Amino acid sequence: MEGEKLPPSFATSAIHAGQEPEQWSSRAVVPPITLSLSFKQYEAGVPFGKYFYGRSGNPTRECLENCLAKLEEAKYGIVVSSGIAGVATIVHLLKAGDHVISIDDVYGGVSRYFQQLMTNFGIELTFCKMLDPQNLRAAMRPNTKLVWIETPSNPLLQVVDIKALADIAHEQEDVLVVVDNTFSSPYFQHRSWYYFLLVETLALICQRPLELGADISYESISKYIGGHGDVVMGGIFHNNDAKAPRLRLLQKAVGATPSPFDCYLVNRGVKTLHIRMREHQKNALAIARALEKNPRISKVMYPGLESHPQYELAKRQMDGYSGMISFIIKGGMKEASNFLANVRLFILAESLGSVESLCEHPAIMTHASIPKDQREALGISDSLIRLSVGLEDKDELIADLEQALVLAVAG
Template sequence: MAGSDSSGFPGFGTDTIHVGQDPNQWKSGAVIPPISLSTTFKQTGPGEYPGRGGNPTRDCLEKCFAAVEGGKFALAFSSGLGATMSICHLLKSGDHIVAMDDLYGGTNRYFRRILANMGVETTFADATSIEKFSAAMRPNTKLVWIETPTNPLLRLVDIPAVVAVARKQKDVLVVVDNTFATPYFQRPLDLGADISMSSATKYINGHGDVVMGLTAMNDEALYKRLHFTLYAGGACPSAFDCYLVNRGMKTLHVRMKEHFRNAMAVANHLKTHPRVETVIYPGLPEHPHHELYKRQMKGFSGMVTFKLKGNLENATKFLQTIKVFTLAESLGGFESLVDHPALMTHASVPPEQRKELGIDDTLLRLSVGLEDTKDIIEDLDQALAAAVSLSSFINTL
């Protein structure tokens, strides 16, 4: 049953290791694709080679990512927001976007403070309610943008249902930010999306040393349009970064199984902890979208969000006391990280929207890493004990 284990898609590991990596494409026969640092390539004739726009190392990565997403084409960008910007450059002034209301803070900021100044308006709507999302559509809507699971509240969106709403109008692109799930656990293209986008900075690379965005799609005309905006806009990643992400993807399936295992252990432990108010994790049966999770996903990543009892002072003490976890933005690496969304990743989201969503002073987002499970849980316990004094704990009961 989908969502009941961490088996991923058939052939995933084989694809990550072999697609786009054929040693025969290199004269040296190198098993590991070499890093091509050249920015200029000899052309067989005027305009007969991609020239400055192409790079063999990037080509390897893009072919591999397309395969693991179940797509025909892929493009790599200098960052996740570079991918977002390039996709939005497919729009024109007067166009309209319907976006999930619970989004990565950088995406929210870009839509509100950059695109709005270019004549592209965004309506933020709760995509977990198809009725509310459908009501936000306008005749000039040209782009639908959703995250599922969302950041940081881990809400799930029914991708086929959103696609069905978008298809009622002409020329509406559906983009799914697949960063939290990864293509190992979810394939938006199989569910009808036009573009599956990921911040490769996170799980795809998995080692905290690259900033990159990746997109996959099936439509060749869309691929050519996005390819043009990528190179015309200049959001191209370096060959060395492409090499690192290509290397990181080789262990994605192995890492995701361990992230899933550790996160499930953390979620199950925290939900019974007397000093924790709420735990949000799609893999838990009590998650409000757990049935959708089982239909749409094959497991989940290391992202666990929870609210501790108390106030900002308690949350601050927790963050000052934690040891195995590092207080830092970003996520999806082999190391465990903890984030305070209201003050960090989502500080740019308007306060009234944060309040409406429930992103408050005691909400914490964990990126559960690959350390020993016992050490992770013991670290959470000691930080919780330090964070919530006996008197404040009693007052919250």
């Protein structure tokens, strides 16, 4: 490799990809916010440049799309006005009579969209336990066109084998494999070029979903990428030349485009993603280990713990484990509710991936739209609590959890 120019690191790309000052007439180092809805045309039907209407294209949005596509190692990237808008945009690639297979432990909002909306348009749906990839093979049908994977999953933090699942799905032609990469973020699905130089002889594979065989890497940008709890946005990243024009058309035709100001906020937030993710993981691992020792908790779910059932797979497939932890408190709804009522630093709120620590009760909050019998079959019980560990002092966060547990569960 001597004399060859190495690709930029994740940190360098996060700060510089798509941000070249030369693209702006002002040579602004910080990309400007272009708020204009319309762009003057040279003559009827002949724009001065590539922009003519805000829904069809915007410089601030394009800047963000180029940056995030680089971080996902994708040829194409589009951002939309919410994570669920991203799901809807992908589903618009299908037609009546097509079949979708979704991981069973999927985010409640995605499950609600699949079950209550998508199926109204004649699209068939099957939920599949993908911890064993052979279950996917058994669920495949001749009309299967989309396989939806979420790893780590929400809220049970299960880790599934992306490559094995993608290989099985692609045994059949014209099947799109989508990986929801939200909990990991692009940072923990990334290995530096220097890393590959070190381990090349070990034949290790890269962790990014697209390089593991997925056709689309999907993100709820509202979470870790935005990182500050002030933007709702989704992203779709892929390398499919054939699908690119259709997805770009859907972005425009469906109309779920984010505002320039929101794009600016995410563009600013992503520049610290690598720093934030390292701190999220450091705090979460310390908290997970402390919770595992707490007698008032019966189970802790965090892929970075040796006790996690897919710990070895997570080590192979990911570079880190982010800040998401779920645990089962001893008792039931009463104890869980008391715990959530007594935390002080952790904020009782939905969402995740922000700088402040959040806690929530999946069964009656993020996954309340899933019927109770389905929740119970999945393991989303009344005793399950999900944490989004933020960037506060880890010792203070641990102390907060422990005092709330003492008040919630009898010793």
